[in-house]
Amino acid sequence: MPDPLRAVLAVLGAALLAVVVVQIVHRAVVRLGRRSPLLTDLARTAHRPFQAAVLVYAVQQGVRSAAGDFPLRGGVLHALVLAVIAALAWLVAALVLVVEDASLAKWRTDVPDNLKARRLRTQVVVLRRVTVAAIVVLTLGVMLMTFPAVRAVGGGVLASAGVVSVVVALAAQSTLGNLIAGLQLAFSDSLRLDDVVVVEGEWGRIEELTLSYVVVQIWDDRRLVLPTSYFTTKPFQHWTRTGSAVLGTAEFDVDWSVPVEDARAELRAVCEGSELWDGRVCVLQVTEAVGGTVRLRALVSARDAGSLWDLRCLVRERLVGWLREHHPDALPRWRTELSGAAAGASPGLPPPPAQTRAGDDARVFGGSPDGIARSGTFAGKEDAAPR
Template sequence: MTSVLTALLAVVIAAGAAIVLVEAVHWVVKRLGRRSTLLNDLAGTAHKPFLATVTVYAVQQAVRSSAGEFTGRAGVLHALVLLVIASVAWLVGALLLVLEDAALARWRVDVPDNMKARRVKTQVVIMRRVTIAAIVVLTVGVMLMTFPDVRALGASVLASAGVISVIAALAAQSTLGNLIAGLQLAFSDAVRIDDVVVVEGEWGRIEELTLTYVAVQIWDDRRLILPTSYFTTKPFQNWTRTGSAVLGTAEIDVDWSAPVEPMRAELRAVCEGTELWDGRVCVLQVTEATGGMIRLRALVSAQDAGSLWDLRCLVRERLVTWVFEHRRDSLPRLRADVAQSERPVPAQAVVAPADDAAPRDDARVFSGAGDGDERAAVFSGPEEQTSGATSGIRQ
C-alpha cells in the first residue's frame, strides 16, 4: 500500500512539474510569436503534443525511479512506454506540419501568376501525406516491437520476407500503383492543385490531390473523384500547365450573303469594350461554307478559363444580336429550285478586289499582329526547313 501511495504522489508531482514547465515554454514562445509567424504557428500547433509528450515522459520516469514494487508495475510501465512513443510521434508530426506550413506561406496561390506556387503546394501536400503515413507506420511498428511475442514473430516474418512481399504486392497492386502515381504527379508537373483540366468530358479544376485519388471540382460545383493512376495512364487536357491565358471560339451559322467585314468590326468592338478580353487575339474567320450556309468562327483570348467562358458567351450573344438587328436577311435559310425559268438569268458581274488590298489582321490566326507570327512558328517548325509550309499557312 505504501508503494502505491508513493507512486501516486510521484506521478502527481511529476505531472504538475511537467505541466508548469510546458506552459511556461508555451507562454514564452507565444510572446515571441508576435514577431514571428513561424513561432506563432509553433505555439498553436505543437502545444498539445508537446504537453502530452513531456507529461507522459515525466510520469514514466517518476514511476520507474520513485515508486517501489507494487502489483501491476510492469504493466503500468509498459503502458507508459506506449504512450511515450505515441506522444513523441504526435509531436514529430506536429513539428513537420509547422515546417511545411512555413514553406507554403512563402508561396501565395491567390495571385494571377501562381504557377510555381501551385507546383510547390502540390509537392508539399503530397509529401505531407507521405510523411504522416510513414510516421503512423513507424509508430505502430515500434509499439508492436515492445511486446516480446510480437518481436519474436517479427524475426520469423523477416526470415520469410520474400514470400510476404510477393503476396502483398499481388494483393495491393492497384493501391501501390496509385501511390506511385501520386508521387509521380507531385514531381512531374503534369497536374497541380488549382489547374484547370478537362477529364471525362467535364471541365473543372484540381481541388485536391492525394496519394490515391484526385478530386476535380467541376464548373457546376460537382466533384469528380478519380484515382491518381488515371492521370498517368489516360490523356486529359490541362489548360493551365504553362500559363492561365487560353484561347476559345464562338461559332455561328449565317447565310452566304452575310457581310463578314462589318461583323469583324462588331467583334472587335465587343472585345475592346469588355474587361474579359486580354488584348491578345480577336479574329473572325469563315471556317466552313457547306449546306447553303457559312460558319463564322470568332477566336478570342482571355487571361483565364473562367473569363474565357464568359467572353465566348458574350461574343456569341452580340454577334447573333447584330445579325438579327442589322442584317436579318443574312439569317440561315434553305433554298430550293421549284421551277425552271424560261429565260436564263444573266450572271452578275464580279468585282475583283484591288491588288493592293491587304487582308486584315483580325481575319488571320497564324500571321499578322499580336502573337499570330509566333503561333505560326510554333505549329510550322523552323523557318529554314518549312518555309514553304509557313508561307502556305499565311496565305
C-alpha cells in the first residue's frame, strides 16, 4: 500500500475511532442522566465541545504518527495544535456552564420569597461572564504563544508592560469603571436580577445585569439601558432590597365632611375582598387638613411590586366609587361665605362626630405586630411623628 494512502487511512481511522468513543460516552451519560439532572445537562451542553476536542486530538495524533514527511507538514500540525487548544477551551467553558447551571437549579425564583435565589442568580450570571471572558483571553494567549515570533518578542512586551498598562488604563477608564461597578453590584448585594427599582423616574425590574450595562424592563415593556457605574454613583429607589413584599399608598383630597371611620371600614372591606392584599397592612389616615380639603392616605401592602400596583389602583377605584355613591357631599368643593352670614358659622359642615378610639386601621406605627416592628425600625433617639 502506498505511504500517502496508508497515512490517509490512518488519519481517517483515528477520526472514526474518536467518533465511536464519543458516541459511546455520550450514550452512557444520557442513560445515567435519567436519574441525574446534572448528567442530563452535561450530556446536552458538553457533547459538541467534547466531540470536537476528541476528534481534533485524534486527527492530530494520526497525522503526527502515521503521515510521515510531506509538504506543509509543520503548518498542518500547527493548525491542528491551534484547533486542539480552541476545542479544549470550548470544552472547559461548557463544563463551567454546567456547574453554574447546577448551582442555579437548587434555587427557584418563581416563589414568593426568592431573595436568596435572585442574589445567587445575579452572582452566578456575573461570574459566568467573567469566566467566559477569562477563558477566551487565556485561550488567545496560549494560541499566540505557539508562534515562535510571538515568543521572541515576549521579553520586550513584558519590559514595556508598565507603560502599556498606564496607557490602556487611561484610554479605557470608563470601561474599567463599569467593569468594577458590575462586580461591585453583583457581590455587594446592592442590586440583583428581578429587583424592582425606580430609576430616572421610571418604575421597572432588573432584567439583565452585565459587567458593562444594566437593562431595566419598564412596566410598559420598554427597556432602559444604563451603565453599571450609574447604580454606584447615583441614588435610585430599591423596592425589593430586603424582600419582595412592599407597601404603597393611595391618596384622596376630599371635603371636611368625609366620614373617616366609614371610609376606613370601606378600605378594610376592599383589602379583605381582594387576593392582591397580603394581609399585613391596611391603614387609612388623615395626613393633611389644609387648603379647604382633607387628604386621606390609604396605606396597603402586597406580596410583590406588581400586585401592589394593581391593589393601589383597585383601592382608588373602589373608594372613589364609594364616595360618589354613598357620600357625594364628601367630594372636594369650595365654600364661599356671603355677606350677612352668621359670624363664626361654617356653612355646609355637619357637626363633628363623637370621638372614637382609633384602631389598628388608623395607625401605621402601632397596633399590629408589623406596625410595632416598623415603629422600632424608624424610631431614633428623638421620636418624631411621621408626616
